[in-house]
Amino acid sequence: MGNCFSCLRSKSTTRPVSNLSDDDEDEHLNNALDKRLEGIGSNDMRPPLMSNGSRSITVTGSVGSDNCGSVRSTFTCNRLTSTLSKTNMMRLNNFAAKSFQTKVQKLFDTYKDAVEDLIVIDGIERLCSDLQMSPEEFRILILAWKCDAHQMCRFTRPEFTNGCNALQADSVSSMKNKLSDVANELKDNIEEFKSLYRFTFKFGLDNAVGQRILPVDTAIVLWKLIFNGREPAILQRWLNFLESQDNIRGIPKDTWNMFYNFAESVSNGDLSNYDDTEAWPSVFDDFVEYENDQANQNISDKGTGKKLGDVL
Numbered sequence: 001m002g003n004c005f006s007c008l009r010s011k012s013t014t015r016p017v018s019n020l021s022d023d024d025e026d027e028h029l030n031n032a033l034d035k036r037l038e039g040i041g042s043n044d045m046r047p048p049l050m051s052n053g054s055r056s057i058t059v060t061g062s063v064g065s066d067n068c069g070s071v072r073s074t075f076t077c078n079r080l081t082s083t084l085s086k087t088n089m090m091r092l093n094n095f096a097a098k099s100f101q102t103k104v105q106k107l108f109d110t111y112k113d114a115v116e117d118l119i120v121i122d123g124i125e126r127l128c129s130d131l132q133m134s135p136e137e138f139r140i141l142i143l144a145w146k147c148d149a150h151q152m153c154r155f156t157r158p159e160f161t162n163g164c165n166a167l168q169a170d171s172v173s174s175m176k177n178k179l180s181d182v183a184n185e186l187k188d189n190i191e192e193f194k195s196l197y198r199f200t201f202k203f204g205l206d207n208a209v210g211q212r213i214l215p216v217d218t219a220i221v222l223w224k225l226i227f228n229g230r231e232p233a234i235l236q237r238w239l240n241f242l243e244s245q246d247n248i249r250g251i252p253k254d255t256w257n258m259f260y261n262f263a264e265s266v267s268n269g270d271l272s273n274y275d276d277t278e279a280w281p282s283v284f285d286d287f288v289e290y291e292n293d294q295a296n297q298n299i300s301d302k303g304t305g306k307k308l309g310d311v312l
Contacts, residue, residue, distance in 0.1 A: 103171065104164040107172070108157055108161070111124070112157075121153050124154075138226075138229065139180065140179075142196065145200075145203070147159040147166075151203075151206070151208070187230065201214060213250035213252050213253075214250060214256065215249070220239050223239060238259070259284075262280065262284055271292070
């Protein structure tokens with residue numbers, strides 16, 4: 001027998017042929033297919049048998065007028081197989097999604113507080129211990145960022161769930177690996193790092209009291225944390241300046257955000273190109289003036305042969 005459909009001609013004379021019109025037959029085929037799909041299993045791939053009273057139509061037996069083959073049967077079977085494949089894939093995806101969410105909820109329950117439905121300081125410390133990370137580590141800040149946590153030292157259930165979904169992590173081991181992956185990606189992804197940087201200000205605020213300005217000591221800790229591994233040349237001098245100024249008690253959001261741009265503008269730590277006519281927050285003008293005074297003092301002291309103890 002060859003590959004041509006002509007080999008099926010001898011069989012076509014013995015197969016039952018429907019006396020339905022094309023439109024009626026299509027409607028019967030569609031109705032039967034829908035009913036078949038309701039109860040069919042993945043191993044039951046036989047086409048359905050349909051009846052119109054005294055005569056029957058088999059999906060595999062519909063033959064064209066030229067007796068060249070079962071074109072309609074091929075189309076219907078392909079349609080059935082394709083629909084079943086999509087249905088099974090959807091079921092598998094739904095099962096996987098439900099399994100993932102169940103594991104995430106169990107993971108949250110492992111570390112949540114005994115009274116409140118929150119992961120608080122004790123639970124965070126245990127989670128960090130299991131992750132083999134310090135609570136003050138950059139990767140834990142990434143976890144808070146992925147959770148979009150609204151307050152330090154606590155995760156709500158929705159926040160923790162969102163973080164696990166964003167990381168696609170449903171266990172301690174997978175979370176550890178994903179956090180390390182994101183930390184590496186942030187080294188090259190400037191826009192994502194900026195997003196993390198902006199989040200860090202909001203994360204540091206005490207929302208319980210409606211705080212809008214970061215206390216200086218908190219801002220210093222967060223600047224050290226966010227720039228861990230990619231410290232700007234000017235950072236340490238900036239932090240020293242903040243610590244030396246008793247009149248600076250807080251860091252507003254604008255100052256926090258603009259410091260990133262400021263650090264980029266003096267990427268080599270040279271303040272000689274600083275333009276005080278630009279729209280910088282006034283605290284940057286004070287910082288540059290302070291630095292220039294320190295530099296002049298250094299030159300003066302060197303000229304008189306004085307020994308400096310702590311020179312910035």
